[in-house]
Amino acid sequence: MKTEISIKINDKFKAEYAKGYPLISKEALEDPEVIATEGSILKLVDKQGHFLAKGYYGRQNKGYGWVLTNTESETIDQTFIEQKLAAAISRRHAFFTNKETTAFRIFNGEGDGFGGLIIDYYDGFYLLSWYSEGMYTFKDQVIAALQNVVDCKGIYQKKRFDTKGQYIEEDDFVAGERGEFPLVVKENGVNFAVYLNDGAMTGIFLDQRDVRNVIKQKYAKGKTVLNTFSYTGAFSVVAALGGATNTTSVDLAKRSSSKTIEQFSVNGLDFESQDILVMDVFNYFKYAKRKEMKFDLVILDPPSFARSKKYTFSTSKDYTNLMKEAIALTEKNGVIVASTNSASFGMKKFKGFVDKAFKELGGKYSIVEEFTLPSDFRVRKEFKEGDYLKVLFVKLS
Template identity: 45%
Template sequence: MKIKIKKQAARKMMSGYPLIIEGDLVKTQDQLKTKEWHQFVTDSGQFIGTGYLGKQNKGVGWVVSQNENTKMDEAFFTQLFSKAGEKRQQFADNELTNAYRLFNGEGDGLGGMTVDIYADFAVVSWYNETINTFKTVLIAALVQAFPMIKGIYEKNRFEQTGLPETQLIYGQEAPEPLLVKENGVSFATYLNEGMMTGIFLDQKHVRGRLADGLASGLDVLNTFSYTGAFSVAAAMGGAASTVSVDLAKRSLEKTKEMFDINQLSLDNNKIVVMDIFDYIRYANRKELAFDMVILDPPGFARNKKRTFSVVKNYGELVAEVTPLIRTDGYLIASTNVANLPYDKFKEMVEDGIRSEGRRFKKVEEYRLPSDYVTASSFKEGNYLKVLIYQIF
């Protein structure tokens, strides 16, 4: 089927922009129900690219190739995956890091799916129903490109009844936990436990800095700590103490496990199961103080008393934790919310610090690591923003 694209959107796509939104389509009703490869063309019939339509949070489809003769077959995708692997060659035989992103959706040429490597296993995430229907050919191509993969799990990250969140779809089952390494630090991962595995691979640079000694000798508060990965990296890098705070009850055992596999004592590494906003109020009331506070909240959170949105409330959160930071201490402010521009995020963080009458200096910043390849024509693909400030 040939799908007609409006004039202005067609110009963007011809310049390499891969995302299709519903407003780009000349007609939308039945087209969005189709689950096949399409040619996208201008209103006059000029070829734009080959791709597919599939609703996800970013839009309704992706351009995959601008070559009119491209066949969307196993050979094409094998080559696409192999090229992605060549870009990650530094990780292939790396004794210090064996968990990384192997294929990053539109950044590597195919929006709607990602592939992460955890030691000898892979996790494929599908972000829309249509890409999932191409699963057979895509998994065959992935195995062809990387025969060393022992097993593949999938995560179905789209709304579809009747499908499991996660399951093994190829090869051997991974051990539980599956221990992986990153910057020489060990992490326990579980590939078949819901959507998350125990570690967010896009934060490898920040954990690497912590493991290299950024927090050496410091008292660290890690908020929204999940499995305590930042805390473990800080402790491995010589932190004097860490406090990991998360509301989820499972965070206690998961974080204990992370410390245990790295042979780190819990004597100076405290784990608190508590609503983070309650903990901040408690810490301020008790006049607790830290040399470093790590803020990496979810995009949206709600409890009985409060609704939190990164886009609306991040600056307020910064203002709440700033009194907990000792003079010359550090704030690591992070978000993965794609629709919050970098400049706006920076402004929110700095306004939050400033509102508490503190001076500050930005000392480091991080975006996505190199294994999270992004397309220069699709700047919103570089969603991660991490700012490190020293506060006086």
């Protein structure tokens, strides 16, 4: 049995928790110096001791833990977890029956009722991501519950925490049979090589599925494409399959070249006819300006924070300048796909970054499409921060 501790919530946040707000934040606590072990059950009460909600203690960058239920009598055990998993999988029934897409999210943390836990599906294999030591204390119950609810070929995990509260990334085989990697999965009919056993990332960001599909279907044909911060080149691959005349992929990571070549190859595309560059994106911008290069479609999907030898990039501070660099390389009537996964601001502020860039350059534009998270990345209306993805298709006038 896990230890249960009562903690008092200040009056300012009392109504929020009654409405279903899921994050246990430092600001909400009467006494922020909580003395609890990771994984302890927290009973949230008001100043008078009246029950508000129940959750668990798990320190991560977002807060002190997550609310799991507003029912005082409910026990947080394997049965509870099994019910959450079963409900989440039921919501995604259409994904499991779609042969053209074999990689998607089946459990999205607080969006599915258990913050700190992410589960992704890769063609029969399941990948668990733990976001706090407190969440990790539920490991055995989660794995047993998952095996009871679905037929798993194999289960892998990635720890995204350490005991000092710093973000680390680690992977591990957990149960079932080991996969043979690369595992080739499908996304709207496109092949992607993924690795569940090779560091923090698998080789594809599943949250960009809808964006990749619309690029392939509507924006790539006959176009020249620049894909910055390209990672494994997924945007470049869908653009090439959509009929782009040429793609240029730019990323600082040395592994990006071989990974991008692999993604082109598993789709039967000639990677040698594409440009794949390992270099700092900001240095590439300077190079392309000198050469007076222009592209029909420019994709900007930087990490929220990045550092190279010469540059430090933070989305909240530097996205406007990044947009200005992209505008300079975009043809008239061309399109910039401006994307961010930063949860620290909303879509309105993000549009402000874009607008400021055009105003400072004296240019005109229109937003022709916008995207947030796909339907398998379930979010709660009470926790807007959970809908972190913001993508704008910006057409230059």
